[in-house]
Each structure stands twice: as C-alpha cells, then as structure tokens.
Amino acid sequence: MWSIIEQIFPYAIIFTIPLLITALGGLFSERSGIVNIALEGLMVIGAFSGALSIHYLSGVLDNHTLVLWLGLLAAVLAGVLFSVLHAFASINLNANQIISGTAINLIATALTVFLARNITGSGNIRISSGFSPWDVPFLSDIPVIGDLFFTKTYPTTWLVLIILFASSFILYKTKFGLRLRSCGEFPQAAEAAGINVRRIRYSGVLISGAFAGLGGALIIVTQSGEFTGTVAGLGFLALASLIFGQWKPLGVLAATLFFGFASTIANVSQVIPELAVIPPILLKIFPYVVTLIALVIFSKSSQAPKAVGETFDSGKR
Amino acid sequence: MRNTIVSLISIILGLVAGGILMLFIGSNPIEGYSYLLQGALKNLERIGNTLATATPLVFTGLSVAFAFRTGLFNIGASGQMLAGGLAATAVALTFDLSGPVNLLAMVLAGLVAGALWAFIPGLLKAKFNVHEVVSTIMMNWIAYWTIYYIVPGYFKGEFLETESKKLAESDTLRTPFLTEMFDGSYINLGLFLAVIAVIIIAFIIDKTTLGFELKAVGFNRFAAEYAGMKVNRNIILSMLISGALAGVGGVALYTGNASSIQIGILPSQGYDGIAVALLGANHPVGVFFAAVLFGILYSGTGFMNAMTEIPPELANTIIAIIIYFAATSVMIERLLNKFKAKKSNKEDKRGPVVEKGDS
Numbered sequence: 001m002w003s004i005i006e007q008i009f010p011y012a013i014i015f016t017i018p019l020l021i022t023a024l025g026g027l028f029s030e031r032s033g034i035v036n037i038a039l040e041g042l043m044v045i046g047a048f049s050g051a052l053s054i055h056y057l058s059g060v061l062d063n064h065t066l067v068l069w070l071g072l073l074a075a076v077l078a079g080v081l082f083s084v085l086h087a088f089a090s091i092n093l094n095a096n097q098i099i100s101g102t103a104i105n106l107i108a109t110a111l112t113v114f115l116a117r118n119i120t121g122s123g124n125i126r127i128s129s130g131f132s133p134w135d136v137p138f139l140s141d142i143p144v145i146g147d148l149f150f151t152k153t154y155p156t157t158w159l160v161l162i163i164l165f166a167s168s169f170i171l172y173k174t175k176f177g178l179r180l181r182s183c184g185e186f187p188q189a190a191e192a193a194g195i196n197v198r199r200i201r202y203s204g205v206l207i208s209g210a211f212a213g214l215g216g217a218l219i220i221v222t223q224s225g226e227f228t229g230t231v232a233g234l235g236f237l238a239l240a241s242l243i244f245g246q247w248k249p250l251g252v253l254a255a256t257l258f259f260g261f262a263s264t265i266a267n268v269s270q271v272i273p274e275l276a277v278i279p280p281i282l283l284k285i286f287p288y289v290v291t292l293i294a295l296v297i298f299s300k301s302s303q304a305p306k307a308v309g310e311t312f313d314s315g316k317r
Numbered sequence: 318m319r320n321t322i323v324s325l326i327s328i329i330l331g332l333v334a335g336g337i338l339m340l341f342i343g344s345n346p347i348e349g350y351s352y353l354l355q356g357a358l359k360n361l362e363r364i365g366n367t368l369a370t371a372t373p374l375v376f377t378g379l380s381v382a383f384a385f386r387t388g389l390f391n392i393g394a395s396g397q398m399l400a401g402g403l404a405a406t407a408v409a410l411t412f413d414l415s416g417p418v419n420l421l422a423m424v425l426a427g428l429v430a431g432a433l434w435a436f437i438p439g440l441l442k443a444k445f446n447v448h449e450v451v452s453t454i455m456m457n458w459i460a461y462w463t464i465y466y467i468v469p470g471y472f473k474g475e476f477l478e479t480e481s482k483k484l485a486e487s488d489t490l491r492t493p494f495l496t497e498m499f500d501g502s503y504i505n506l507g508l509f510l511a512v513i514a515v516i517i518i519a520f521i522i523d524k525t526t527l528g529f530e531l532k533a534v535g536f537n538r539f540a541a542e543y544a545g546m547k548v549n550r551n552i553i554l555s556m557l558i559s560g561a562l563a564g565v566g567g568v569a570l571y572t573g574n575a576s577s578i579q580i581g582i583l584p585s586q587g588y589d590g591i592a593v594a595l596l597g598a599n600h601p602v603g604v605f606f607a608a609v610l611f612g613i614l615y616s617g618t619g620f621m622n623a624m625t626e627i628p629p630e631l632a633n634t635i636i637a638i639i640i641y642f643a644a645t646s647v648m649i650e651r652l653l654n655k656f657k658a659k660k661s662n663k664e665d666k667r668g669p670v671v672e673k674g675d676s
Contacts, residue, residue, distance in 0.1 A: 037450065085641070093647045098390055098450060102591050103641040110633030117628035118342045236454045243451055281466040288455040288462075292441065295452065299445040 004272055008264050010133075010152055014222050016260030018043070018215040021160045022238035023245065023252045024167055025211025030247060031171070032204025033184040033197075035309045037101030038086050040235025041108030042079050042209050043216035048112035049078035050217025051125040051227035058128055068131060072156070072217050079213020080206050082108065087205040091198050094311040105235075113229040124228050130221040131156060154222050163211075168249040180204055184305030187312050197312055212238075240291050246303040262287040320598035322653065323646045327596065328610065331639030335631055344627050356620025357613040363620075365495075365502025369574050371612025373398070375511040376566025377590025378597060378604040379518050380559045384449075385599045386522060387555035388535035393438060393453025394563040395587025396460035400434040401427035401564025402571030402578050403464055406481050409488040409572060410472055420490065424510065424568055431564015432557045434460060439556025443549035449556070457583060465580045474577060481578045490573035507569030511605075514562060519601040521558075531555050563587065585633075592640045611636060 022039050029036035054071035061067050082104065089100035117123040133152035140150040171177040182190040183200045191197050215238070216231055237259055244258075245251030266283035269275035275283070336346035357367045377394040384391035391397075404426040408414075414422055434456055441447035472481040490505040522528040533541040534551045542548045570586060571578045593611060597603030614632040622629040642649065 089641070089645045093645045095644045095647065099591070099595060099644040100641070102392070102588070103637060103644050106588065106592065106633065106637035106640060110630050110637050114338070114628050114630040114634050115342075117630060118626075123628070123630075233454075233458060240451055240455065243448075279466075281462060284462040284465070285459045288458045292437075292447075292452055292455050295447040296441060296445045299447055 004274060006148065007272070008261070008268055009148055011268065012257075012260040012264040013157060014154070015264055016256050017154075017157050017160050017222070018218040019234055019238050019241060019259060020215075020253060020256040021163065021218065022212045022215035022235060023241040023256055024164060024249065025208035025215070026239055026242045027171075027208075027247060027249065027252060028167070028180065028204045028211070029208035030204075030242065030308050031184045031305055032180050032201045033187055033305060033307045033310070033312070034087070034090050034201055034205050035097040035101065036083075036086065036205065036208050037098055037236075037239060038083070038104035038108075039208070039212045039238050040231065040233065041101075041105035042082055042212035043219070043231045043235045043238075044105075044108045044112055044229070045082045046075035046079045046213030046216025047220050047227050047231055048116065048125070048216075049213070050075035051127055051220045052116075052119070054127045054220070055125050064129065065131075068221050071127075071221065072214060075213040075217030076210045077213070079209040079211070079216070081209070082213075083205050083209025086209075087202050091201050091205070091312070097309055097311075109229060112227075116227065116229065124226055126226045127220060130223075130225050156218055156222060160214075160218075164249055164253060171249065176200075176203075181305070184307055187307050188314060188316060191314050197314075201312070237287075243298075243304075244291055244294050246298060247305060248303070258290075259287050262290070319650075319653075320600075320603070323649050324596050324598060324603070324607070324643060326649050327639050327642035327646070330642045331635045334638045335635040338631065338634060339627055342627070344625055349621055349625055349627050349631075352621040352624045353614070353617035355617070357617030360500065361498075362500040362502040363616065365499030365504035367612045367616040368508055368609070369502065369504040369612075370616045371608045372505075372507040372511050372573065373566040373570040373584070373586045374589055374593050374608035374611050375605055376514060376562050376569060377586050378593030378608050379514055379601060380562035380566065380594075381590040382594035382597065382599040382601070382604050383518060383522070383562065384555055384559040385594060386528075386535050387531045387551060388538065389439075389442065389552065389555055389559070390450050391435065391438075391453055391556065391559045391563075392450050392591065393435065393456045393560075393587070394566070394590045395583045395585075396453070396457035397431040397434045397560045397563035398567030398570060398584050398587055399460040399464050399578075401431040401567030403467065403567075404430035404564070405568040405572045406472060406484065406578050409484050410482060415487065419488065420506070423488075423572060424565060427564045427568035428561045429564070431567060432561040434564070435556040435560020436553065439553040439560075442556070443552040457587070461581075461583050464578065468578060468580050472578075479580050484572060484576040486576075488572070489576050490569065503574055505569070505573035507573040510565060510569065511608075514565065515601045515605050518558075518562070522601065527554070563590070566590075589636065592636055592643075595640055595643050 022043055026036050026039050050071040053074035054067055057067045057070055058064065086100055086104050089095040090097040113123050116125055131154045133154060136150040136153060140146045179190065179195050179200050182195065183197050187197045219231060220227060241252055241255035241259055245255035265275060269278065269280055269283050339346040339349045356363065358364055380394050381391050405423040408423045408426040438449045438452040438456060441452050442449045468481045469478050474480045474482050490507050492506060495504050496502065530546050530551055533546060534548050538548050566586065570584060589611060593604055593607045597607035614635060618629040618632040621627055
C-alpha cells in the first residue's frame with residue numbers, strides 16, 4: 001500500500017496543481033459574486049499563450065528556465081486579458097453569467113486552435129522541454145516525508161502552494177478580502193458601506209483569469225509538453241472542486257487533491273496489480289460520482305456566496 | 318421581433334469578426350465567405366449535407382431551449398446525446414429487427430436513454446437543489462467514460478478499437494429515397510424527426526397547460542409554487558423532455574449522419590446547442606433556423622479549408638463570437654433604443670427595464 005502511494009504521489013501532485021490554481025481563481029471570482037464557468041476556456045487560453053511564447057522564445061533566449069517562467073507570465077497576462085471579456089459582459093452589461101462564460105469557453109477553444117493551425121499547420125504547439133523535477137535542499141533528506149514531499153518536485157508546485165496560502169491570507173485577513181467577500185454575499189450592503197462593487201468584482205474576475213491562465217500553462221510545462229487545443233475538461237473539474245471545497249481555500253486544496261489522486265489512480269490502475277482487479281470504468285467515473293454525492297450531502301449546508309450569479313442591482317432591497 | 322433583430326445583428330457582428338480574423342491571417346474574407354457558401358449550398362448533395370449537419374443541432378438546441386424555459390441550464394446535452402446514441406446503436410446491433418419497427422425501436426431507445434441521463438440532474442435539482450450546471454457536467458464525463466469502455470467491450474468495430482461496429486445501411490436512419498434525392502448526401506430521416514420535434518415542442522410550450530406551468534416555474538419558481546403548481550415535478554419533467562430531445566439528437570448523429578459511435582469524444586453539438594438555443598431566442602422555430610445557419614457554417618468550412626489557407630475552426634470561432642454578442646444583447650438593445658429614441662424623439666418604453674442596475 002505504502003509503495004503504491006509513494007509511486008503515484010508525484011503524478012497525483014502534477015495533476016492536482018493546475019486544478020488547484022484554477023479552482024483558486026474561480027474562488028476569487030465567485031466570492032466576489034460572479035459565476036465563472038469560463039475557467040475551462042481561460043485555461044485553454046493560458047495553455048495556448050504559454051506554449052506559443054515558450055515555442056518562440058526558446059529560439060531567442062538561451063536560458064531555458066527563464067523561457068519557461070516567461071511563458072507562464074505570458075499565460076497569466078493572456079488569462080487576465082481574456083477574462084476582461086467575461087467581466088465586461090457580466091458586470092457592465094448584466095449579461096447572464098453562465099451564458100457569457102459558455103461563450104468564452106467556445107471562443108477560447110475555437111480561436112486558439114484556429115490560430116495554432118495557422119502557426120504550426122497541425123494545430124498542436126510543442127515545446128522542447130518543460131520544467132525538470134528538483135530536490136528541495138536539506139528537506140529532501142528527511143526520512144519518509146522527504147521522499148514523499150520534497151524529492152522530484154517542480155518549482156511551480158511550490159509557487160502554487162505559496163499562492164494558496166497568500167490567497168487564504170488575503171481573503172480572510174485583509175481589507176480587500178473582506179470587501180471581496182461582502183460583494184459576493186450582499187453587494188447592496190457593501191455598496192452602502194462605500195465599496196465600489198463593480199471594481200471589486202472586476203478584480204475578482206481578473207484574478208480568476210490570471211490563475212486559470214497560469215493553470216493552463218502549468219499543464220504544458222509539467223505534464224503534456226504540447227498544446228493540443230483542449231485541457232480535457234479540467235476547467236470544469238476545477239469548478240466542481242470549488243463547490244466541493246465549499247468556496248474555501250483549504251477546502252479547495254482538499255477537493256483538488258482528491259481529484260488528483262482519484263484521476264491518477266484511474267490512469268495508472270492497469271500497471272499496478274493491486275488496482276488492476278477493479279474494472280477501469282469504475283475508477284474513471286469514481287471522481288464524478290463522488291462529486292455528485294458530495295453535492296447532495298453539502299446541499300443542506302451550502303456555503304455558496306449568497307449573491308453569486310445575480311446581476312448587481314444597487315436599487316434592489 | 319425584437320429578439321429576431323438582436324439575433325440578426327449578433328450574426329452580422331459575428332460574420333464581420335470572422336472576416337477580420339481572415340484578414341488577420343492574410344486571407345481574403347470575401348473569397349473565404351464565397352467558398353464557404355459554395356461548400357454549404359452549391360449543389361443538392363451539399364445542401365443535403367448541410368441539413369444533415371444541422372439536424373443534431375436542432376435537437377440539442379431544442380433540448381437546451383426547453384430546459385431554459387423552465388429556468389434550467391442543461392449543459393449536459395453532450396452526455397445525453399452519447400447515452401441516446403449508444404442505446405440506439407445497442408438496439409441496432411443486438412436485436413434482429415428490420416424496417417420501420419427497427420428504426421422506431423432505435424429512436425425510442427435513444428429517447429429513453431437521453432431522458433434517463435437527464436433525469437438524475439433533474440432529480441438532484443428538485444430534491445436537493447444541486448445546481449444542474451455542475452451535475453450535468455459530471456454526467457457528461459460519466460457518459461464519456463461509460464462509452465469509452467462499453468463500446469470496445471461489447472460493440473467493438475471490425476478494424477478499429479476506438480469505434481463501434483459499423484451499422485448496416487438498413488440499420489441507420491438513411492433511406493434510399495432521400496439519398497437519391499440529394500445526390501448521395503448523408504441526409505437522413507433525422508431531419509424529419511427534427512421538424513416533428515420542433516412542432517411538438519412549439520405546441521407544448523405555447524398551447525398546453527404543461528408548457529404554461531413549465532414557463533411559470535422558469536419565470537419565478539416561488540410564485541409558481543404559491544399558485545399551486547408542483548415545482549419539483551415540473552423541474553424533473555422539464556429535464557426529462559430536454560434529455561429526451563438530446564438523446565434523439567444523438568440517435569440522429571450516430572445512426573444517421575454517421576453509422577458508428579466513436580469513443581473518446583464528447584460531441585461538440587451538445588455545447589453548440591446552447592449557442593443554437595440562445596441565438597434562436599429559446600423558441601423552437603428560432604432554434605430551427607439558428608441550427609440551419611450553424612449547419613451552413615460547419616459544412617461550408619470544409620470546402621473553404623480545401624480551397625484556401627483558412628482553418629476550418631473558423632466556423633466555431635464565428636459561432637462563439639455570435640454567442641458572445643447574443644449574450645451581451647443588452648449592448649445591442651441599448652444601441653437600438655438610442656436609435657429609436659432619436660427617430661421618434663420619445664422615450665422608449667423598454668428603456669427603464671434595460672437600464673436596470675445601471676446607476
């Protein structure tokens with residue numbers, strides 16, 4: 001049992017991290033009161049811009065690590081830019097947030113493949129290599145824990161974990177966090193208290209764009225090494241993790257870890273004898289079924305932001 | 318009327334944006350669009366193919382639109398299509414029926430399977446208030462993986478592991494009479510089913526008590542409850558009908574347009590159904606025309622791609638941009654209002670509604 005865990009742990013983490021950062025982005029958006037079903041599309045945009053800029057920059061710059069980080073930065077910027085579309089539609093124009101998000105998902109997948117096909121012909125963009133795993137100095141020497149957590153890790157994993165704890169701090173301990181949460185719970189009251197609801201919601205959505213863009217690019221630099229025009233539903237899975245994690249940073253961490261492990265187990269089950277006895281179909285649908293069950297269980301005590309999904313009408317009582 | 322104008326303006330804006338994209342990659346938009354139209358409508362065969370491409374979209378569009386009317390967002394049409402397509406394929410490959418009985422059994426199987434696939438989200442919504450967007454997405458992936466293992470396990474194709482056994486011509490919705498009429502196009506009986514579905518759904522929505530109740534629940538579920546309507550029952554019923562429509566759409570796609578079901582693909586028609594419904598203003602007739610428009614875009618881009626450098630994904634891009642404009646219709650309505658106000662020099666009655674929350 002222990003050896004199985006040790007074997008699949010690194011893969012599960014690689015799978016979890018993009019999901020985690022994207023779900024965290026969704027958290028900022030939804031806590032500010034804007035449903036962001038566009039996470040999937042924003043991830044695709046991030047994966048595309050990351051892959052494209054790494055593809056081009058690696059011919060210009062010699063330092064490959066720097067190129068990778070610049071690629072991630074490009075993905076963040078592209079995610080922010082694209083999320084403006086969602087913010088504008090749902091905050092300024094009072095559009096139905098789910099429809100606007102769906103439109104952005106459609107635009108993102110279509111536009112990126114359209115452009116990629118023009119650039120490479122096949123529609124796929126390959127990068128020469130991603131980040132290489134790295135042992136954390138000193139900490140990796142600790143027995144058991146060191147092997148599990150601190151050997152063969154990616155620097156991006158630590159970056160995302162830092163962002164996670166910073167987000168938690170910002171959300172619960174700063175003025176901005178309090179304002180953000182109040183806009184998601186009762187925007188009219190927030191406005192009466194002198195908060196610019198639209199501006200706060202804009203920041204929420206733009207943060208989600210940045211994080212989802214980063215999440216998309218992380219898939220490229222740690223897992224696949226190639227942009228193929230899709231992120232295979234990870235954005236929707238991030239959305240489900242957000243709800244599963246009850247819109248709390250640590251809850252989201254737990255939910256994404258669950259998905260990370262469940263998916264990895266399903267993917268590697270055929271090569272691990274102990275797991276090969278279970279029909280793979282059960283392992284594959286397991287995370288989705290558990291999510292449905294979890295939604296039922298949480299439905300009574302849902303911690304959803306009260307005003308999420310509603311268009312803001314400052315005259316409403 | 319107003320909805321139609323908004324939809325038309327969205328379409329024009331989408332096409333203009335598509336033209337700009339073509340310019341951006343160094344192609345000639347006029348040439349591109351003329352090849353696109355030729356590809357979709359030049360001869361009978363292509364017209365037939367265009368209508369066939371539109372057929373599953375009519376179903377998924379109706380599916381999404383119907384749920385929308387009850388205030389439900391069925392994003393799971395893809396999964397329901399897969400369920401319907403698999404059920405129909407299974408019936409065709411398992412039972413030795415023939416003729417109309419066979420086709421009827423296949424369509425019914427697809428209808429029931431689609432309805433069942435949508436029943437679960439409907440039930441969860443009604444009983445536990447689980448948001449249908451998330452639950453239908455989960456159901457999509459469950460359908461995806463179910464097909465992924467069931468098809469190779471039980472209905473494996475002769476040459477490829479990744480698709481089901483090819484159906485015999487008589488086991489599909491194709492008929493010699495339609496194929497000949499359209500010069501060998503893959504148009505099939507699915508189109509007639511789609512037209513029938515449009516009529517039935519229009520009748521249910523506009524002329525029956527059930528339709529009235531469903532719309533009432535969509536407008537305000539609490540008011541509907543106070544008026545004595547069974548809200549939970551109506552939510553489940555609406556999802557069942559919505560899923561049944563998508564299921565038959567799957568039958569039309571997998572046993573009409575195609576003759577096998579492929580694994581590892583969530584049919585994009587499910588998501589396009591959202592676009593079709595939105596553009597068709599959630600009305601069955603509007604849905605039909607929107608689906609035909611999308612059919613033209615999809616089937617025309619193949620030819621356009623063969624003749625020019627423009628990638629076929631142009632169709633998806635145009636559709637996506639149209640939807641963004643349709644979603645932000647407030648912007649178009651404001652412009653229309655301004656235009657009207659200037660023309661008649663009077664305050665438009667709809668003004669305050671549109672300006673809501675704009676302080």
